[in-house]
Amino acid sequence: MIKKLLLLFCTIYFQFFIAQDSDTEYDQLRKKYENLEENDISALPYIRPYISKAKKEKNYSKLVQGYKDAVLFSSLDEEKLTYADSMVWAANHSKDKDLLIIAHIDKGVIYYYNYKKFQLALNEYLEAYQYSKNTKNEYLKYQNLYHIGVVKSYLGYYDEAAELFDKCLLYYREKSKSKIHPNLIYNNKKGYLNSLHQLIICYRHLGKYKEMDSAIETGLSEAGDNREYVQEKGYFLLSKGISEYHEKQYEKALTDLNRSLPSIRNSRDFARLSVNYFFIGKSYLAMNDAKKSVVYFRKIDSIFKKHQFILPELRENYEILINYSKKNKDQAQQLYYTGQLLKADSIMSKDFSYLSPKIHKDYDTKTLLEEKNKLQKINYLVTVIIILLIIWAIGLIMLFTKKQKKAKEIRQKYILLEEKFVKDQTIAEAPQIPIEEKRVNLHESKVEELLRKLKIFEDKKGFIQKGLTISKLASQLGTNSSYLSQVINEHKGGNFNKYLSQLRINYITNLLFEDKKYLKYNIETLAKECGIASRQNFSDLFYEINGIRPTDFIKKRMQEMEGNGD
Template identity: 75%
Template sequence: MREKYEDFPENDQKAFPFLQPYIDKAKKEKNYEKLVQGYKDGVFFAFLSEDKLKYADSMIWAANQSRSEDLRIISHIDKGVVYYYHYKKYQLALNEYLEAYKYSKNTKNEYLKYQNLYHIGVIKSYLGYYEDASELFMKCLVYYREKARSVTKLHPNEIYNNKKGYLNSLYQTIICYRHLGKYKEADEAIQTGFSEIGNNPEYDLEKGYFLLSRGISEYRHSRFQPALKNLNEALPAIKSSRDFARLSVGYFYIGKSYSGLKKTKESVVYFKKIDSIFRKHQFMLPELRENYEILIDYSRKEKNQAQQLYYTNQLLKADSIMSKDFIYLSPKMHKDYDTNNLMDEKDKLQKINYLGTIIIIVLIVWAIGLVALLTRRHKKAKEIQQKYVLVEEKFTASQNSEKGTAEAVALPMVEEKRFSLNEDKVEELLQKLKAFEDKKEFTQKGLTIGKLAAQLGTNSNYLSQVVNEYKKVNFNKYLSELRINYITNLLFEDKKYLKYNIETLARECGIASRQNFSDLFYEINGIRPTDFVKKRREELENDGNR
């Protein structure tokens, strides 16, 4: 039955008239192994991303019914791939990979282990842990290369899958090399990729990725015309695969190449394409953040303040999304994968050396503890630096946006809302809230919604409704953000505040409790105030030594 549809191309709905009878037969016979395969095929051939997700969920259900550890691994990896590849929801993807990782500890299927290892490497790369990620990809390269060349031992489909695993691992390694500044190694890996693919049309997408990498390399060498040629040749395969993240990368370097040729109008067309992708998918790779900085600068030069404000808001939105990803992914990656991986290695050593001496066991535990401690310190320092940079970039962006005209920061329009409010009264209250913000009256000690309502000549319920609808947060969140953003700006603008202790900073912005201030600062900025002050002092000292 599978032979009737298995040669259809990916995302081709025409496979389903042949696939559905296969699924029905497997269901009727309660053959869960075949049913997992049917739902896996459904993921492959479904055109819509939401349909792929539905089949992935069904795949997990069937795998659980089968009670097969390997089928559970396969199903969770496939669902993770849907989240990663078609949605770029890294948080949800990581959860699936870690679930697969739990089941993979006892499997004898090495292919599944390395497949999951590859996907965890992708998350590490996205987080900026390029050294760690490249180590994982190198392990995958060794495994897939050996398997792909075992032509006498494997089925042709297995050879094909291992070859794809090898090429994808090689491409991810190139990304790591590029971000680590290992350009020579990256260029050598690109050439290896082209040599491995040759003219085989089965690997058109992988060829597209290597063309993209070569185009970026040509741009880096200021060879803009060859860069454009390679980048444009890469786009059709990447578009066809619906990999919007790498499509954005292609557009970005095409725009940069046109900029290098002094063709500003052509470059802006491609930078705007990236904004269109971001609007649709609400995702952006960290390396493309510069795209909005370029568009903001271009709008400023064109004296288009409305566009400047729009792109500033888009940059802040992108920062917010990336910040949430980093805050969630980094600790989870360390806790649920890195630490568990070390413990697994320890368990393996203990099994192998079960009859070993107590001294060896103690040394292993000590080594693991030391590695974990050093890893935590290193990662914490790296996370703090990343979070500080994000706060600094937000501050810079907010400073730029404040340079716009009054029209650019006008009050939100009063629209019809879910509850009945008098438009004139709402407009009047919004004006009062703006004055309240401009005069920094939110720094009052012990300010409550009741007290503020009395000061503004309204009642608590009315004020609460207006804040919820027009500030998009509840009153407590609104007040907390005003206070924390205020003190953050002071720490950036006036170095005398860097000498204050946490209690004084808390009082300065109207927060009575040191702990409450620290928790709110972390919630809003993603970094503790003590860490922020330390990084700010270091930055000023470094600037002074230059």
């Protein structure tokens, strides 16, 4: 990653390309914090007056610098994003195209590095790309190419990403060995090492293991023991450990993977930390130590729960955990990890459905159109046909992929629901959701009485009454709404509406499983059968509780019954 490189570059950029005037007061303020470590909030008391001064003087180039420094030294992701927004605002007011490139790239870096929001990051990179086409600043152009390459790599377009990283390597290598300011040499060396790391990832996925191993050795040699490149060295050690795993040198793999852990943890790069844990776990698994391996696979799940992000290559993590739970006959864990896998698939599917056409239409096609204009005088017709064929092919691939993923997802959700039904003939209750409201001190006997009445209400299917409200039910049970609401919140896993919806959807789901006549009913009839007035409301609740639309469920159930000869 070249996050710190990007955030530091603006200082040198201003010095050599924009701010030839030397403002002593600005310089004095920056000297008080410019040598501090990234995320050190002790810099902020000096950055704030810097920003205030720039605002007062309407010095937008300095204001961009101030917000950029605030991004670097803030410790919270939310603050970094706020300052990045302000940076874009200041760059817009400056009307300097190069500052706009810097601001949009840096904001994209926050989305990518701190949040792993590829959709939002790509939007920023493409915005920067528009401004970079006419810039004379080659450094900014290659920064942008690097980040677009990162998104391509994530999408699995490794050949295309590798081409971009090769271009970046050539540029950064040449610049880092030229006679320029030491800080610029440092920035270009960082760019070179991070481009090399990304190229190694592409080589690994393309099966180019010889090129990968050679690049890893080059990276380790270039980074050396220089403290400035500790993070980059950690990435190369991670790549080396992965290579050793594939070569079945599991002891060596564990050594290098563990050596890389401290720097990757310190960088707060939770995506690469997950990759590290994954291959440590795989190494232990290959050495027949399943208990140790599962510890690391569960760490990946913890990261996923916290950040709601997982790399496609780590999908196998959940398959391993599901199989481990099956082997140990832990049905609760098996169900949990199956749910996590479905959630991971859903998140990755959203990224791919958005990013895949975006990267082609907003980047590749624009590049092709620029080339087409150059070649138009030579062979206009051939160029147009090529572009149309590319777009047509991409559209077909995307359509096929989307249909396949949707069909697979529906099937998985149906199987999961069926397993739950077979297990205990009912749908498991949702986890209890804490309800923040004033509690009434109810006597234990009163609570028990209301629970008994609710049990009778459930057994007699009282919940299928149309237009049932908490007031009506309270009246039927001989109590008041406040008492009933409190008992339901504390003992039934949610508020009244959630409780009622769960009962109704569980009821109709059981009927669909047990009696095939209900499979012939339309959605409106099924909704009325369980007391829900609106077709749309029924469909939404069914999906929310069961994870599958009722139409898809009925279709799968009928296919299964036909296959069984029922």
